Each structure stands twice: as structure tokens, then as C-alpha cells.
Amino acid sequence: MTSQLPVERAGAAANRGAIRMATALFGMGVLHFVAPKPFDSIVPPALPGSARTYTYASGVAEIAVAGALAAPKTRKVGALAAVALFVSVFPANVQMAVDRTRNPNTNKFVKAAVIARLPLQIPMIAAALSVHRNAR
Numbered sequence: 171m172t173s174q175l176p177v178e179r180a181g182a183a184a185n186r187g188a189i190r191m192a193t194a195l196f197g198m199g200v201l202h203f204v205a206p207k208p209f210d211s212i213v214p215p216a217l218p219g220s221a222r223t224y225t226y227a228s229g230v231a232e233i234a235v236a237g238a239l240a241a242p243k244t245r246k247v248g249a250l251a252a253v254a255l256f257v258s259v260f261p262a263n264v265q266m267a268v269d270r271t272r273n274p275n276t277n278k279f280v281k282a283a284v285i286a287r288l289p290l291q292i293p294m295i296a297a298a299l300s301v302h303r304n305a306r
Contacts, residue, residue: 184304187297188239191252196236202229212266228262231255239301249302256294263288 202209206225213221235255238248267284270276 184301185242188245188249188301188305191297191301192236192239192248195232195239195252195255199229199232199236202226202232209262212262212269214261214265228255228259231258242306245305246302249298249305252298252301253295256291256298260288260291263291 202225206222206229209225209228210221213224217224232255235248235251238244238251241248263284267288270284271281
């Protein structure tokens, strides 16, 4: 029984990580509908169609991935979907960094923050992969 204890703790920690990730993704997904303009502004202009369409589609994707992560039966696939989501929204994060750093009205702290934010996708992807590995 004591040999199961570390496994149970790892499972509980993975469950908490999945729920935290699901909560964050759900909140961001809802924001895409409640306040879409900031998201519209970071859609790369090279993409065809309306920026709002991409904003709503990514909001739906975030909410769907959140649901998959929250449900233990779909957590493994939800974690892989989160990895795909984090990779797919990276161009928007790059677009935001380019736009903010080129704008002379953006203060230096905001410029530094949007650049510093880019590598944060790596730990987010790593966390999703960890959820995938530890999901039952």
C-alpha cells in the first residue's frame, strides 16, 4: 500500500494541473467572446478572412480543450489538444510582440513584457505534456 502512495500523489498533482490548465483555458476562451477586440488585434494580417472569425474560433477551441482537460476520460487527448492549441496561437503572440515593439507609443515595460511572454509557450507546452503523461 505504501508503494502506491507516490503514484497516488503524482496522480493527484496531475489532476490539479489539468484542472488549473482547464480553468485558465476556459477563462481565456470566454474572454474571446466577452472582449474580442484585443484578440482581433493580434490576428496576423497575412491570414485570410476576418480577424473576428479567428478570435471566435480560437475561443471555441480554448473552451473545448478546457472541457477535454476537465473530464478524466478525455484528459489525455485534451492535453495533446492543448499542445496543438498552444503551438497554433503562437503566431498571434509573435504578431502582438511585433506590433507592440514597433509602436512608438508603447512604453518600454509593455514592450519587454510582450517579448518576455513569447518563451512562456514552452513551459505551457511542457505542462500539457506532463498532464498527458500522468493522465490515467
